[in-house]
Amino acid sequence: MTRTLVVVGHGMVGHRLVETLRDRDEANAWRIVVLGEEPRPAYDRVGLSSYLDGKSAEDLSLTGQDVLDDPMVDLRLNAAVTGVDTGARAVTLDSGESLTYDALVLATGSKPFVPPVPGHQLPGAFVYRTIDDLDAIREAATEGRDGVVIGGGLLGLEAANALRLLGMRPHVVEMAPRLMPLQVDEGGGQVLRGLVEELGLTIHAGAATQSLDGEERVTGVTLADGTVIDTDLVVFSAGVRPRDELAEIAGVARGERGGFLVDDACRTSVEGVWAIGECAAVEGRCYGLVAPGYAMAEGVADQLLELGEGTFPGADMSTKLKLLGVDVASFGDAHGTTEGALEVVYANNAAGTYAKLVLSDDARVLLGGVLVGDASAYAVLRPLVDRELPAPPEQLLLPAGSGVDSGALPDDATVCSCNNVTKGEITCAIAEHGLADVPEVKSCTKAGTSCGSCVPMLKTLLNECGVVTSKALCEHFTQSRAELFEIAQATGIGSFSELIAKHGSGRGCDICKPAVASILASLGNGHILEGEQASLQDTNDRFLANIQRNGTYSVVPRVPGGEITPEKLIVLGEVAKEFGLYTKITGGQRIDLFGARVEQLPEIWKKLVDAGFESGHAYGKALRTVKSCVGNDWCRYGVQDSVSMAIRLELRYRGLRSPHKLKSAVSGCARECAEARGKDFGVIATDKGWNLYVGGNGGFTPRHAELLAADLDDERLIQLIDRFLMFYVRTADRLQRTSAWVESLDGGLEHLKEVVVEDSLGIAEELEAAMQRHVDTYSDEWAGVLSDPGKLSRFVSFVNAPDAPDPTIRFIEERGQIRPGPVSLPMPEIVAPKQEVRS
Amino acid sequence: MNWHQICDIELLLPEYGVPALIGEHPVAVFRTHDDELYAIGNVDPFCGAGVMSRGIVGDRGGEPTVASPMLKQVFSLRTGECLDDPGARLPVFPVRRRETVVEVALP
């Protein structure tokens, strides 16, 4: 019989419980009712600050359509639980409605702690926890004014950055003598302070807040030393308290320092009631991070399904983050509180880096550490905590742990602390499922899918498992596509024969030939059917059309931005009629004409080119379409001219050969009618300009594009897209869409931002120049064929009988148009594959 | 042997294929980098479409090959055998060059 689980709170942890339970509950044993007080389904609170940096509430949402559509999940928003009757097994909502349960899980999270200083309740004082909080802060912020954050911990610094993004001048008031007192030590705190002051923050450390001043609303903040800051906006970020208001009502015991007291299996003192996430005091202790909450949620899901004991294994409170662009990491016993602990400190004030390792009294076991300014060694160091050091301490601090290999790690060492995945689990998965790269490890084990700091270690593990992601393109080239690109670019080699003679072996194949053809085309080696290049092209490129199942081709002229005049529409109709082609509107806002025989292609294209059409590159690993929505010309919501921008982008990047096809779209406002976030590069209008998203994909593995830069003007937008595309063209693998490429980059999106937006590699100018060359030398490929008798001569059905139609091609009719008929020719003999005889 | 003239060698670029019709038989004729000529059936045994001449010519471990443009199975140009699926094979035809003319025979 189906039982009912009621979950109170739809935050990050409550949501993980729903997801896990639905994943593992194959028999549909539980129906889940989720009661959330907030007006929106669960979202990524960890990423909350990015809401002020261009991300929308949608972007942050954790709740997929699969959950919303799941008939076993009843999600109610704006529904606060106000009563619990554990005798009757029922909860009451603020609306008065009452619901019964078989099991109850409390996942109410925390609330920000607001110290009771005079004036704390004045308008103008805020907290920093929900999207609604951020909306209120955004509303109240005034550019150029001072804003005050009370609390210099992790969240306080995030809040300060938020004020900075809103154009304010942030002050941070911290009672302890240094920033982030919980995570970093004195030395690390000093380096951190230096780095954030450079970014324009004013730090008041060792300072107590005396009062918030003002009558009607906040007008200033007075500190205990008499300092007065003139401000009308204050954000409290002085820690959190578990939301345990329901404890008395439900008769559930409280922990000494608050929170629903639970045992190591998250069971409260009342049968049938669990608590998980920040509101749970596991054996008395509350955890303010999301990873321990996730572990609790998964444990409770297992208990409900009787899959295991689901005990909470304890949590790793290590953190690595980038605050205001500054790397900060702390792990293990960061403060050296273990008896006899030794500290090894490396500080470089000039470079703004600080590292401290805490070692056992015999200096052999790593206990913890603090990294500020450069935290690249974190991925290697964190899993080594409580283990014997595999190398001298200073060697461990070399960038990305180049000093050690992961062989030093035992199998039970946690490599991904966000998702609690051990080295052993990862190496097993690699071996068992034949995982070949980081994206595959991510999707199979979940390691690396949250903060990303363990990704370098995933790479090392892949290498060490011997599955060594061979970068060899194929049997003819030991190099990767990116390396061949560099070789071709540096040496100026302009033909496949020369490249394979000098840098490869054998004669090539259907893998390396098109890949090299694409590289040569990206480097601007003339028409793709010129000379030897013709023999490198896959059939689609060879006939500048897409092959269909019966050997005929489809014709897709470019319709930039999807905008087309009635005259041109009529031409397409007339051509289709004349040649008897099947006509269909594509998913890319253009028109596809199917069923053309090879020998008809030039005639068809002659008519199209004469009418002003050009190749749409539907056949190429090249820019396909830039979809547009109608934008502010017509749409009542539009804030920018999305059609003009889409056309401009499509005309700029048409014909650009790339590792895989490229798609784009431009939407005129955040309603996103052009589906730009499903594209390799998507542009969404804002009231200040354009947001640029990259790495989106539909297809096999859908992925939303991520924000690369916000509020760009037209010229900056194009500059960044130029750089992004050329960087991709140069460094991606063969047939690697931008989505997989972004995932495979060391440092992911952050790294991409540094290269593309901040030009950290100093190559931006070169990338832009390469794109400009492409734009300047573009010419229509079909026009190039039509004017060249040599190229035209290859478009025949048979060389010795150019007028005889291919007898294998047959059509039948359906809904008034042609479609390929069933294969009718006697098929050449296929000998049945040898079967092993089993008896 | 009944030899049929196919085309001038100039039309057949190195590492390239052309389709020909001999009687009712669609044939794909290839020229490799070393000027060897090969002729195999033009109809892809996996999909029944006459497309083999449009495949990419190359080698696998030294064996001259063509990959079907449809679903990319690789065939030996010498034996017609499918190297990815040993059950399938294409017919092979005798081919020669007379002066500048390429000729194929039906066995």
Ligand code: SRM
């Ligand atoms: C015609 C069209 C379907 C339609 O009737 O709407 C189509 C047809 C083909 N798609 Fe597509 N795709 C079409 C829109 C899409 C879309 C939607 C879009 O672009 O808005 C997608 C998902 C978006 C994306 O790409 O991220 C899409 C994802 C794919 C994929 C999977 C790509 C991936 O990364 O997973 C393939 C396979 C591939 O490229 O390797 C593919 C491949 C193909 C090929 C080329 C298959 C082939 O090799 O023969 C099809 C032949 C096209 C032809 O003969 O003209 N098609 N295809 C659409 C042409 C759009 C255009 O105007 O250019």
Ligand SMILES: Cc1cc2nc3c(=O)[nH]c(=O)nc-3n(C[C@H](O)[C@H](O)[C@H](O)COP(=O)(O)OP(=O)(O)OC[C@H]3O[C@@H](n4cnc5c(N)ncnc54)[C@H](O)[C@@H]3O)c2cc1C
């Ligand atoms: C700005 C910010 C940055 C952070 N950064 C990090 C980080 O980098 N790493 C990290 O690990 N953690 C971080 N955290 C902490 C992390 O977000 C929390 O640990 C996590 O959200 C806890 O999940 P939860 O489900 O327990 O609580 P929450 O996500 O707070 O969800 C609880 C939900 O329950 C609802 N609720 C409460 N009472 C009731 C009721 N009576 N009836 C119905 N609904 C109710 C609340 O409205 C809320 O929606 C950050 C938090 C913030 C605010």
Ligand code: SF4
């Ligand atoms: S995305 Fe916005 S501007 Fe474009 S059509 Fe939709 S609602 Fe209108």
Ligand code: FES
């Ligand atoms: S440690 Fe955060 S994703 Fe792995």
